[in-house]
Amino acid sequence: MVVEAQTRWQKWFLVLWATAAALKLLIASQLPLFVDEAFYWQEGQHLAPAYSDLPGLTAWLTRLGVELGGQHVLALRLPFLAIGAIIPWFVVRMAARWFGPTAGWQAGILCLLMPLSGTLGLLAVPDVPMALAAVLCLHAVARLLRQVNASNAVELALGLAIGALSHYRFLGVIGMGLIALLLLPQGRRLLRDSRVWMALSVGFVAWLPLLAWNADNHDAGLRFQLLDRHPWSFHHEGVFFLLIQPLIVTPLLCGLLWLVAWRGSKRTDWNLQQRYFALTGGISTAMIFALGFFTDVERISFHWPLPGYLALLVAAPALLLGWSRRWRRLLWLSLLLGWVVALGYYAMASSPQWRQVLADNKFYPRNFIGWEPLAEAVRDELAQMPAGTRILAGSFKVGSELGFQLGDDSIAVLPHALNDRHGRTAQLALWKLIGDGRSDVPQLLVINPADQRFRDLLARYQQLCQWVGPLPGPRTVSIDHGRQRFLLMRLPPRPAGVVPDEACVTPALAWIDSPLPRATVGDQAQVRGWAFKDGVGLRSVELLLDGKPVMLADYGRTSEVRGVWAGSSDPQHPQVGFDARLDLSALPPGTHWLGLRLHGNDGSVEDWSEQRLHISR
Template sequence: MNAFIKKNHRTLFYAAWLLIGLLQAGLTPLQDDEAYYWTFSRFLDWGYFDHPPMTALLIKIGYALFPNELGVRLMVVLLNTATVAICEALTERKAPFLFYALCGVLAVLQLSGFMAVPDLPLLFFTALFFYVYRHFVKDASPRNIVFLALVTAALMYSKYHAVLIVFFTLISNPKLFTRWQTYAAGIIALVLFLPHLWWQYGHDWISFRYHLFESNVNPYKFNYTTDYILGQLLITGPLAGFILLPALFIYKPKSINERALKFTGIGVLAFFLLSTFKGKVEANWTAPMVVPILVLCHQHLQQRTKARRWIGRLVLPTLILVAIIRFVMVVDVVPARVVQERFHYYHGWPKELSQRTGSLPLAIPSSYQKASQYWFYTGKPTYSVNEYIWRRNNHNFWPLEDSLLGKPVAVIDGAQPWTDSLQTPMGTIHWSVDSAFHSFSKIMIRPGQSTYEIAAGAPLNITARADVPLHYAAYLQQHPDVDAPVKIGLFKEGKLVHDLPLQLSVQGLVKSPQQSFQLPLSVPPGTYFLRFAIGSDAGWFTHNSDKINVEVKP
């Protein structure tokens, strides 16, 4: 038996890794974000509000083979297994059982390795990038130039954080800037990435504006930094983080490729540490540093007998902990809201509600999570009507609202009277049937400027123009009785201060797109922003402008 294991250990390890991932993928209910990315695949495109399109493409491929949870995650599970294999190749397979032990204590590779989220293709292409880069620095042949360009483009199509990997690799080896091959690879990668940039241009650079200026912009809190540090220790463990994370800093690289790995691992950690001073940072944003951790810790621990023994001792406790968490993901046995909300809230009730509402599509207020989960588990197109007090997402751009305009729709938790209600794990859901649904988030009101300055107590004068899509304009002209109100929300630090009602309706915007407003802002000096909003039948007001910054001077 021992001889068989010694001879076939690598095959056994990867077969077990893949099989466990496939079982977990098929048995675990979709998380909210996974269901959302599944809806991406219903509208395959070169870009999305939140992310580049790689995850949508992978889901599209897998779901075409298996139209269920396994199909959504199939390609990700395969990529996760390939990621581990490439990382082992980057270590030159010097100590395979140490490598297996490191995979065993890195719980994040096991517990997230089956989830259809952008971090997983990013992780795969990060590992592949360093594998190709190793060959490129040894031989910058035309073949390796093209391979490096292809992988770099795939990185960028996975998640925008990929730019950090490229940046830290470049600064780890300044000689790259003196080689024409580097620029050739960069130009080819840029050409391959142009379709996404063209999509961004056509959508007013919405993803870049959101991630750079709207998302994760909050007043600093000390716990943003402490939570981030603790989160990184847990990600690189959870039990072995105190060994693995310091090893990344201690290890002295022995090659150009290892130097790039170290620069990237530490650089990504430092970048997001600094980002905590701007707002809350999610622990998973540092996912690319798992590759440097796995590779460099393997190299470091070969010469550290005591630390290596500790890793060996922590494998079994970590695997037991992982096994318990895997079970809890599949079976609803833990009465903890955080677990139930993430994995078990969508058992049963979507299908029951679908039976009650018949063939009607569904509209849900400001919840791409509920909308996506309901759509996945019932097969019915479901529209998240994003209210002006929350953030936008892809439901603001897909042709869902357009297709529902003036048609019968089942509306969840809209204005009373309600037709019926349903008890769910999330609480009571009320719904009613809107015989002619009206929502107008595709109408955009654009002011003459994006920033205004006024003195405290002075009115704010704004001139704006409404862009009304032809489909909406034609419908409103044919239905003059449909006359939703328009208002402006005043916000400070992301929270609504109060509404500013306007003597204006959606019919007025169609008849006279150019409008001027004098707004009395009775607020203390400070930084605010405004947002136009148009009402809907259900009583919700949607996003109908970008942020309009206002500085109120003393």
């Protein structure tokens, strides 16, 4: 009976592992490059021991991928996919060694299906090698608690070195592991062994490149990771960090893991390794949950507890045995569903048709989208400009993504708050890629208006004017109904020392006050809003339905928007409002998209973002 159960779970693991590997390969080959991945690629093209945002390993792995497989997203991600495929096997090995073969295969399946670990490798990010480092250290310490020998110490040293080369956050993993050992009598004895300290010394040496980089650069990386990005004051948003965990782990598994952590702190009758896994995972996740009320809330951080969850997964099957058959089945079904949903999200981001479903939703995967169409537009613009024209990006996101698409790792980038908030300014400055736009040759300025909040957009445009002079009429690249928009502007040469003295001309700004987004209308719709263009003003506002022009709005109505846009220099203020009565009787019921085409007095034409409109009869 035991052998049959073991064989059955082994078959399930092998089928799921092969299925996961195939699906992740397929999705990774189609999924556009995430902005952080693009910057890691750029770092990999400038090989160095360490960088402003991270130690060196992630960049080195991206370089390895493209060197072996060429300039393709799948090649870049292949080393990370391979690491992601290895990690469940380590979980199997650990659980099988200490809790039996059946528990081992079950733990491996938990690791495969938990959305947070089951999607590892789809993106070329530092959490992948850091997760490998965590399981190597877990495996090594569990064996060292039983027997201290050279091979176990070498494995620990290897895990510590990989972690040190992966991310600053691995310091927390080390700290939590040491606390867990100090809570165990056997762990305290282990920490007195010289072979363990030799392994720890190797791990320390692996931090030296990062420490050296910070010493040479005024501790820019340390200040960003430990100080600048975190408020270090209590905020209630930490509650959302806790609430999202059951979603990315799945509710029943999340409850099981937290139960393992709780009982691990209370039970003294568990075997040594079970207590070690439970304590390490429990302390790690509890500390991260507590820090969630004091640390960064602007950037994604829901994945931070992963190393702790991996430790708890190893001990989870032993506790799962005490659940009823019904609850165990519910756990496996919910895990499978969560895994499918997680992979489905990435599949959706890979499909132009599927992602339009989320075009006006907060879950729209903006940082993945639009880079190939943008690169095509850039190539077309460069072909029409003088030889030697340079690209000037509005932020590191645009610069690194365009760099990957065009095979150019040295695209200049303008100063931007995004560069600072993501810890990339210091690195760009070291590459001499940060500038104010002055150039002896023509430039193609490429910006993404969504890189700043809408209320700050006019100020950003005016800042660009101070650097490069009046902004020429842009070419708009609009993706997914304008959910992702890029503006391309041809800049004449502006040598250093020449201060722009012309009046500032900016791209247009607009807003539809009614109907509201996702509004339901009948055969007629009253459209009202405002639009202006600093420096020259607008000639007309054209209404679009499903991307096609349908009528000119009555433009020039009084609209007192300067209370919000006090710095605007449109000469037509306050006559910048528009309205129109839109006849929708010829359109079929259902979802349609309402947009604007803004015609400037300087001859520019800009398409504004569209909003969803539902026609019902």
